[in-house]
Structure formats: C-alpha cells, structure tokens
Amino acid sequence: MNKECITYYKYNALGAIMYIKKIILKISFISLILFNSVSISNSADTIKVGTLLPYSGVYTVLGEEITNAMILAFDEVGNSISGKNIEVIKGDTEVKPNIALQKARKLISSNKVDILVGPVSSSVALAVRNLVVQSKTPLIIPNAGANVLTGEKCSKFITRISFSNHQINAPMGTWLAKSGIKSAFLLAPDYAAGKEMMKAFKTNFEEAGGKILGEEYTPFRKTKDFGPYLARVKNSGADAVYVFYAGGEAINFIKQAKSFGLGEVMKLTGAGWTTSPLFIPAQKEAAIGFIGSLNYVPSINTEENKAFIKAYKDKFGRAPSEFAVQGYDSGKVIIKAIESLSGNIKDKDKLAEAISSVSIIGPRGPLTIDPRTNNVIQNIYIFEVVNGDQGPELKVLDTIEAVKSPGEGCNL
Ligand code: BEZ
Numbered sequence: 175m176n177k178e179c180i181t182y183y184k185y186n187a188l189g190a191i192m193y194i195k196k197i198i199l200k201i202s203f204i205s206l207i208l209f210n211s212v213s214i215s216n217s218a219d220t221i222k223v224g225t226l227l228p229y230s231g232v233y234t235v236l237g238e239e240i241t242n243a244m245i246l247a248f249d250e251v252g253n254s255i256s257g258k259n260i261e262v263i264k265g266d267t268e269v270k271p272n273i274a275l276q277k278a279r280k281l282i283s284s285n286k287v288d289i290l291v292g293p294v295s296s297s298v299a300l301a302v303r304n305l306v307v308q309s310k311t312p313l314i315i316p317n318a319g320a321n322v323l324t325g326e327k328c329s330k331f332i333t334r335i336s337f338s339n340h341q342i343n344a345p346m347g348t349w350l351a352k353s354g355i356k357s358a359f360l361l362a363p364d365y366a367a368g369k370e371m372m373k374a375f376k377t378n379f380e381e382a383g384g385k386i387l388g389e390e391y392t393p394f395r396k397t398k399d400f401g402p403y404l405a406r407v408k409n410s411g412a413d414a415v416y417v418f419y420a421g422g423e424a425i426n427f428i429k430q431a432k433s434f435g436l437g438e439v440m441k442l443t444g445a446g447w448t449t450s451p452l453f454i455p456a457q458k459e460a461a462i463g464f465i466g467s468l469n470y471v472p473s474i475n476t477e478e479n480k481a482f483i484k485a486y487k488d489k490f491g492r493a494p495s496e497f498a499v500q501g502y503d504s505g506k507v508i509i510k511a512i513e514s515l516s517g518n519i520k521d522k523d524k525l526a527e528a529i530s531s532v533s534i535i536g537p538r539g540p541l542t543i544d545p546r547t548n549n550v551i552q553n554i555y556i557f558e559v560v561n562g563d564q565g566p567e568l569k570v571l572d573t574i575e576a577v578k579s580p581g582e583g584c585n586l
Contacts, residue, residue, distance in 0.1 A: 289525070
C-alpha cells in the first residue's frame with residue numbers, strides 16, 4: 175500500500191472513531207437528561223416519609239402503634255397532600271442505637287426521604303441526632319423523650335410532638351409528695367430514658383419534702399426476672415415504688431409485682447406508660463391500683479378524640495393508646511405543614527420551619543409547639559388504674575395544664 179493510501183485509511187478510521195464517540199456522548203447526554211427528569215418528576219410527585227421506629231425488639235408494639243396511626247392520618251386525606259402522593263418507607267431501629275444510625279443513613283442517602291418520623295427510644299434518638307441535623311432532614315419525634323433533644327441539643331430540624339422525659343415525670347414528684355407519699359424507691363431500665371425520668375421525679379419529689387430511700391436500674395432489653403429487684407424494693411420500707419417501664423418489660427414488671435404482693439405493702443406508682451392502655455390487656459387485674467402520669471387518657475371528652483378512637487378501632491380492631499395518638503398527630507402535623515407550603519418542600523429550612531409552626535387539634539386537644547424549644551406544650555394527666563365496665567381503665571385524678579419542658583440550653 176502506498177503512503178497516500180495509508181494516510182487515507184488512517185484519517186477515515188480516525189473520523190469514524192470520532193463520529194462514534196460523538197454519538198455515544200450525545201446518547202449519554204440525552205439519557206442523563208431523561209433519567210434525571212424521570213427521577214425529578216418522581217420525587218417531585220411524591221412526599222417520602224421515612225420511619226425510624228422499632229418493628230422488632232422490646233418496643234415493637236409501640237413502633238407499630240405509631241406507624242398504624244400515622245398511616246390512618248394519611249388515609250384520611252386520601253394519601254395525598256397538595257396533589258402529591260405520600261410514600262411511607264419503614265426503617266426498623268430494633269431499639270439499637272447503632273442499627274438505627276445505619277437505617278437513618280440509608281433513609282436519608284439512598285431513599286432520599288423528605289421527612290423522618292421517629293424514634294421511640296431516647297438512646298436511639300441521641301444516636302441519630304447529629305446525622306439528621308447535619309443532613310438538614312426534618313425529624314418529627316413521635317415518642318423518644320430524651321431531654322437534651324429539645325434542650326441543649328435542640329435544632330430547628332427537630333420537632334417533638336410527644337413529650338420530654340422531664341415533662342411527664344417532674345409533675346408526679348410534686349403531686350405524689352403533696353398527696354401524702356413521704357418516701358419512694360426508684361426502679362427503671364438502665365438507659366437514658368430511665369435515668370432522666372427518675373431524675374426529674376426525684377428532684378421535684380425531694381423539693382416537695384419527699385425522701386428517696388434507694389434506686390436501682392435494671393439491664394435494658396435483658397431483664398426478664400424482676401424478683402431480686404422487687405425484694406430490695408419491698409425491704410426498703412418506702413411508702414411507694416416509682417417506676418418506668420414500657421413494652422414487654424412493663425407487662426412483665428406489673429405481673430411479677432402483683433405475684434410478689436408488692437402492692438399490698440406500698441403504692442405502685444410511676445411514669446404512666448408502665449400501665450399504658452396498650453399493655454393493660456396483657457397485665458389485666460395486676461394493673462389495678464397503679465398511679466401514673468401521661469400526656470393522653472382515652473376518656474378525653476372531645477369530638478376529635480371520640481372520632482379518632484372510632485376510626486382507629488374500625489381500622490385496627492382495638493382501642494388506641496397514647497403511642498397511637500402521637501403517631502396520628504405526627505401524620506396531621508406533616509399534612510398541615512406541607513399544605514402550608516402548597517406542597518413545595520424542596521427548601522428543607524422552610525419545611526422544618528413549617529413543621530414546628532403547625533398547630534392542630536388532635537385527640538389530646540389543641541397541640542402547640544413551644545417556639546423556644548420545639549417541644550410540645552400539653553396537659554399531663556395523673557391517673558389511677560381502676561376496674562371499669564370493660565375491665566381495667568385509667569381514671570383521671572388530676573390534670574396539670576399546659577406543661578412545658580424546661581429545655582435548658584436551647585434558644586431557637
Ligand atoms: C424513651 O426511651 O424515651 C421512651 C420509651 C418508651 C416510652 C417512653 C419513653
């Protein structure tokens with residue numbers, strides 16, 4: 175082959191390669207635009223709500239109640255807000271902080287959720303706090319009470335519509351001391367919530383003249399046999415035991431305290447979840463006589479509460495508890511916040527502000543968020559478990575109105 179010929183083929187081959195490259199580039203560019211517009215239009219049409227709740231482990235029933243009731247609130251608006259569909263993506267925390275952190279990362283980075291709802295446990299909430307704040311993912315807390323989340327570690331991206339551990343337990347310290355209980359023994363699971371609840375109770379109880387005769391913290395998620403603790407409580411000679419338990423631990427504790435005869439020698443008192451309407455069907459008669467405090471009681475006599483109880487019973491075949499109320503209110507807050515932005519939720523700062531500015535009338539009554547801390551302001555009900563027409567029920571002894579969480583260290 176002569177020199178010209180070689181040059182001719184060389185240039186033609188080069189030209190062909192360049193031409194093919196150009197086409198490939200064009201195709202990739204077009205598919206990039208197409209792919210993006212599909213994913214943008216998908217995400218633009220859908221509001222993704224990620225849950226960080228327990229669907230396994232000691233607090234499973236709590237996570238399920240919260241999820242059920244939130245989905246009920248979404249059903250009531252046809253699963254659509256301002257023309258956008260709602261998609262709920264579940265993340266099971268297993269009540270384990272390290273697992274919860276992995277699930278939160280996945281929901282934020284892979285699923286690209288717009289809002290997170292969770293957790294149940296204070297320790298889990300403390301574990302995911304920095305991630306949600308740094309990623310600017312608005313978090314609605316439907317249970318976990320860790321004080322600092324609306325205290326020194328508060329953030330505009332965290333709104334708590336449930337309670338703080340202080341808010342539920344401090345009023346009980348004052349109330350029990352004033353009602354004639356002179357001494358108490360404290361018993362709770364050994365993790366953030368148990369410690370904070372006992373501290374809040376103790377501070378107010380002592381301020382009102384009460385004495386703490388002892389305190390014990392049981393290994394969290396591991397204690398099945400409360401026998402040794404019950405013996406020490408009994409031997410203390412206190413007027414009352416003040417406890418916090420929830421989930422399977424609440425059921426076991428109340429049943430074992432009854433078999434042990436603890437209620438015959440002292441008053442059984444504590445954070446009201448210990449005899450939540452969610453656990454009473456399993457605790458039965460053993461729950462009778464317990465005095466506790468909660469942010470919701472089923473007997474609240476309002477149209478909103480009656481309608482909620484009916485809707486929940488119709489859909490799930492049983493009465494709701496305070497956990498369900500917190501899930502339902504989370505759903506309502508999401509709906510109202512997104513409506514206030516006409517569905518425009520791209521700006522996460524604005525979305526977070528809209529969430530904490532919402533006020534609704536829920537089963538608990540009017541729900542307002544304290545603008546200084548982003549923690550809910552609410553009534554606290556002090557109740558006794560009594561025998562009612564349908565079995566054990568919560569009878570309200572006193573209502574402490576519009577209780578705020580101190581929120582020390584927070585200035586939003
Ligand atoms: C908590 O860990 O904050 C908690 C768990 C169950 C009931 C109440 C509080």
